[in-house]
Amino acid sequence: MTTRRWREAVAGGVMPAPVVLVLGGFLTSPPLYRPLALDLLDRGAADVVVARVWTMDWLLAAWRGLGPVLTRSGRALLRASERSETVALGAPVLVVGHSAGGVSARLLTSPVPFAGRTLNASGRIGAIVTLGTPHLVAEPSTGRLSRVDENARFANEHVPGPFFAPTTGYLSVGSRRRAGRRHGTLGERRAWRGYHLITGSEDPVIEGDGLIPLASALLPGATSLVFDDAAHGQGVGRDWYGSPQYVDRWWPLALAAWQGALAARVERGEGAARGGPGSPAAPAG
16 A cells, blocks of 8 residues: 555655645634744745634634634644645654644644544544643643633543654753743843742742743653753744744754654554554544
C-alpha cells in the first residue's frame, strides 16, 4: 500500500521531508501563521497545513470546552496526512503546536476519548513540537487559560510526558524573556500574578515568556529548548517563537526528533497509523 513508501525509503537510508501541521494558540487565527508556514517551507518542509481554528472557536471553547477545537484540529491532521501521501511518501506528520495548540497536539494522541471524541492518532504524528505551551498547570487553575489548563491536566493523566517516545518525537520550547517578580515593578508584578495563576508557584521570581511560565512550558522527559528573549505570541515589532531567528534554532531539533521517530518505527517494524480523529479503525500508515 502507498503508505508504506516512507518506511521503505527510511530503511534504504533516504529520509523524506515532513509535512508540517501548525496548531495555533488561544485566540489566534490561521492568517497569523502564514509567515511561519512560509519560513518552514523555505527550510525544507514538504508542505505546511495550518489548522482552521479561528478566534471565535476559542471564544466559544471558553464555555463549551475544547472538544470542537479538537475536532477541527483532527480534521487538519487528516488533511496533512493526505498531503503527506502526495508529497512525503505518506510519512507521519510533524506537528507544531503554539501555546494552547501544543495541548491540542498531545490530546490528538490520546487513546482515551476526550470530550466524547475518539482521537488516538499517535500513528499519524511523527513528532510534536510545542512553543510556549502550558503543559504543567496548578490544580485547580483560575488563570486566563483555565479551559486550556483543564485539557492539559487530561493530557498529563492519559498521555504524560513523551508518552509515545521513541516512535513519536517530542520537543518543548520555552522562554525566559519576561521575569515576574512578586515585589518588582508594576509590569513585573503583573507578570508574576499571571504566572502564579497558571502554576501556583509562590517563588518570588518566576521566569516566563510574558504569558506562560518557563516551568510550565517544558514537558517533563522531553527534549527542551529555552530562549532568553522570545516573546510568547505575534505582535507588531515583537520577536516570538515563530520569528525566523528562533525557527532557525528549533527547526533542526524538530526535524531530528521527527527523523529519529521514523527510524525507530522502521527498526521496530511499526508504521501503522493507530486510529485517528473520529476514526478508530483508520487504515495503516
